[in-house]
Amino acid sequence: MAGKKTTSKTVSATKTATRKNGANAKPRHIGLVAADKWLEPFENAIQGRHNHALEKISQFTRKGKKTLSDFANGHEYFGLHKTLKGWVFREWAPNATEIYLVGDFNDWQESDKYRLKRIEGTGNWELKLSNKALKHGDLYKMKVRWNGGEGERIPAWCRRVVQDDSTKIFSAQVWNPDEPYVFKKKSFKPCKSPLLIYECHVGMAQDAEKVGTYREFTENVLPRVIADGYNCIQIMAIQEHPYYGSFGYHVSSFFAPSSRFGTPDELKELIDTAHKNGIAVIMDIVHSHAVKNEIEGLGNFAGDPNQFFYPGGRHEHPAWDSLCFDYGKDEVIHFLLSNCKYWMEEYRFDGFRFDGVTSMLYYSHGLGEAFCNYGDYFNGGQDDNAICYLTLANKLIHEINPNAITIAEEVSGMPGLAARFEDGGYGFDYRMAMNIPDYWIKTIKELKDEDWKPSSIFWEVKNRRSDERTISYCESHDQALVGDKTIVFRLIDADMYWHFKKGDENETAHRGIALHKMIRLVTAATINGGYLNFMGNEFGHPEWIDFPREGNGWSHKYARRQWNLVDNKELDYHYLGDFDKAMLATIKSIRSFQNKPVQEIWHNDSDQILAFSRGDLLFVFNFSPVRSYTDYGFLVPTGSYDVVLNTDAKEFGGNGLADDTITHLTNFDPLYMEERKEWLKLYIPARSAVVLKKN
Template sequence: METKKQSVKKPAAKKTSAKKAAPTQPEHIGLVRNDSWLEPFEGAIRGRHDHAVWKMNQLTQNGKKTLSQFASGHLYFGLHKLSKGWVFREWAPNATDIYLIGDFNNWQENEKYRCKRIEGTGNWELKLSEKALKHGQLYKMKVKWNGGEGERIPAWCRRVVQDENTKIFSAQVWNPEEKYEFKKKNFKPKKNPLLIYECHVGMGQDAEKVGTYKEFKDNVLPRVIKDGYNCIQVMAIQEHPYYGSFGYHVSSFFAPSSRFGTPEELKELIDTAHKNGVAVIMDIVHSHAVKNEVEGLGNLAGDPNQFFYPGDRHEHPAWDSLCFDYGKDEVLHFLLSNCKYWLEEFKFDGFRFDGVTSMLYYSHGLGEAFGGYGDYFNGHEDDNAICYLTLANKLIHEVNPAAITIAEEVSGMPGLAAKFEDGGYGFDYRMAMNIPDYWIKTIKEVRDEDINVCSIFWEVKNRRPDEKTISYCESHDQALVGDKTIIFRLIDADMYWHFAKKDVNDIAQRGIALHKMIRLVTVAAINGGYLNFMGNEFGHPEWIDFPREGNGWSYKYARRQWNLVDNKDLCYHWLGDFDREMLKVIKSVRNFQATPVTEIWHDDGDQVLCFMRGDLVFVFNFSPTRSYTDYGFLVPTGSYKVVLNTDSKDFGGNGFADDTVTHFTNYDPLYVADHKEWLKLYIPARSAVVLKKI
């Protein structure tokens, strides 16, 4: 798409008795001011910004209404109970006839349940008496078009259920007598820092089954609260036909998955989290949709391109799914309304947008190297998708200024988490996807004695200064079948035989030590937030494998074995305790994520790294064999106490150091003017310690 050049109003020239003032140059847009290397691409950056402004003006009729008012399709479309009767509406421009069929008419076409096209639009409407529908009844649309017909689940429906015997999905009339009333009003997420517990309701139980919203609220949420996380990122909420898709092949975008329970139970889960100071964000999937036609949007009314791009861009080549056409106003209306719906109806505190890289590029980022800035501005970017993401962020923060938006994006597109006014896309955070890749590569390819602390320090703090990130060592991606978690890469089969506290071998001891150090150095360098996937905090063994034909439809690996961390005789307990204490230390510094990361020392030969944040000193010795006595670090003058030590016996370490000792800095006349002295420490091999200035 061609982009319009931004018209820059020149400032009035100052009056002077001498000669005319030279014409002023347009000020660089914020992204370019913050990064001069982007200057050659300023035209493209401004073009994308102008495109979003133009589209926003078009959708809001040049400000006559708000973006939030535009994104209210869920209040119009779908099935709604009125003060007197019911109304059903659907967008289906290619349809020639639509009937509602269901329990109420024996699943047969009936004139009483025949929709009417609203003149001059592609919308259909049906008004019914109060007695025509009852709560709990099942229904679908019977859609006809030139050359065909089919049963369909409405695109805007809010409740979809699956028959246990036939496995057929149907929409369900949902109008319970008792509506859930949120007890916690005006909740605001804590973001200083944002500590995210990524979780999945269905696999959140010990039992080999699909867990429920209620079970998660009662059994898992208390663990999250106790461990010190202030946000849960919930996966697989939008209804999806195949459980094993992890929720990423969505069919009904407005329906919370019924396999976990009722909408009221989901609301109670969110409300309970809020009452305990925990934010709830949703893993939202707007990057693609499942191909299913009966359950999904694949062919709602005889036009496969109603919601999706035509031609070569119709299907995602790697995900076996369909790609939304972000250039259509009706699709923007659908997706933006979807964002607002989850915020308002369920009080979600924001979203982690899945698959953003796939949205940004015509190639979906597949086979792309992204080796330089030119790779982000070479014409293969989908301006429509970029515009949608920008508008989505504007809308979300208009509906809830305290909302959280996170982009899962691997290419490194500049400006993704920068302010809209600066030419950015407006996300609050972007995922630091380089960090887990780095840890996997290091564990797989680098010997312990060759670990480079300078490289570690670079990776954990490698980000654009004007964009906040969510750092993490591993997420659900690293726990799936075909991959391995950090703990499994480090210890592997020895976890089965040597993870009892009385029988820890050298391999398990090494894995336990590095698991703690990797997490500590990652969280210690955050500039926004930190994420952990459910169970990984205590080194959950094995992998995630959802029920499928290849495993006999077993739930054995689609669960979390909380009994392991609860067992004081097993090593998992050590790792869980360490994670809890680690977060407590991070939260002890006000606005920890905003404090500068000040390097004190690094030595790749010794494999020792030291840096400060606020009053905390972080010291790491990655050497597998060498312990150091009286290792000196030049720090602000004063006394320091140990607040966390990975080598503590409480966390499965050797307990070589006496952590009760207060450490006083040693005078050095060379650094008096800098108010610095030497902090001398004993640092055991393969350990890390955090000290606090007192």
């Protein structure tokens, strides 16, 4: 920790230190402010948040005598563990007066043998048992008593929860197989050049109208991800959740992988297989709130509704019908940080996409706020405890694995979220570029095709802070849910059902196919960190997502992915899937593509033409729905250029109007000889885009 203390002193000193050059000395700012002068009025607040994190790090590491990782070992102490001497079970329940372990092993009856003892001077309880007292597969719960009440509870730190098929009751389960899964891939380093994420949900990742399994995903879906060229999967709904239709966002048991998809060992096998094939695995982790359930969850764990959660008006989330963690409690921070470490070490996840970060940052949860200026991020409406927790989580995750990936799902634009901790940032590697899907939805809904402006498109896909990396995407699971529409559904709607067979396409289908590819290409081509796609959207999956519920007769019809559509070469879906694969291959053909500057070459809103370059690649877009251009010229570096990708190619469902076998030579112009630029003249069909590579 000595290095950390040196860094913190340096950061603190940057605020007030001056260059020793006389009266005109300029103040040196913390890195976040140095990178953005408009943050200068808020430097004290930024420094204060940074100092808060430093103080907590000092406290939790005992002033550097230990590490943050040492602090985050709660999962090794609490919960149920098999030791050489027998079983030991511990739980944090300060408000409890009595706790019994009940289950299959004692006919679910209280007995002195299974009665926990309070550890003196703490809110912790402990039970020690012989090796034969419990066995693999036993179901169990806690029977908790407190002043004025009692109830059955699933332990907060339990690692396995199962639901009875007939009664639908959830119970904890002893998980201690004779031959636990052993990881075959001993070490793994994620590829981030660039990060290409396939967002997925194990349960709905199969054709059949049922809940899919970890093993089915490993065998049937993972090969598709590998073949398509993605290098990372972001898995949703891993933490146990009572209601399947919550998409995994109402978590009850934070340390238990959802048993509805299979066993812990099968999840480990999935991750191990992904690693063996060069695929990183990150988890959509939910630390922004928790389900209200009391028996299955943490809602009223031991007679104190506020044991894990904020009291009073901040107790419940007004929009999500859930409970808000109290990030000001050290025990809660311990619980959540240990949760991060547990998933990384036990299952070898490569990192996390943190859900609902906006909700964590603000007392208002960001609801009803416009966030129009920097003052909105420093007006006293921010939860400094939550900010501190997120900062510590990032410090911990990267201490455990320096190559880990952390992504913030955050819509307000809070500056510093994905900036370095040493610069006063919160330490995320990336933030979601949530403006981009909103822009595409608004454009498709509100503008006629002839009113699409390349200048606006180009500005939006590049709208980000220079000191923070982003994950760009056209649409995620949010746009695929009932109540919203995917891009392909907005473009084609019901005509997908009647005019998506080869030879039967109408103008609406042709338009949708063309724009679906162009929207993806301009979004992916301008990334500064990574690109994300939700499973099925790459080939224009026609159905929205509607989980089994009373309103649809508990049907799984829309909680699945119809891979048969993209596999059917008589349908148009494979055109979109094939293009997605070719697009990713084109991006990966340039080393460190995401670090190459995006250099605008030309835009003309009247012509609806946009051109820009990255490295040796030249991207040209014609968004006009009706106008094709012959010999449209651009000033580019002198040389020859070959077409490497064309949205209008017949193999991608286009018209094939251009001859992509031709090598394009630049034309000399004496006016630009010193700049070493010449004219490149292209035929650009309407509603198409082409990528050329300089030889």
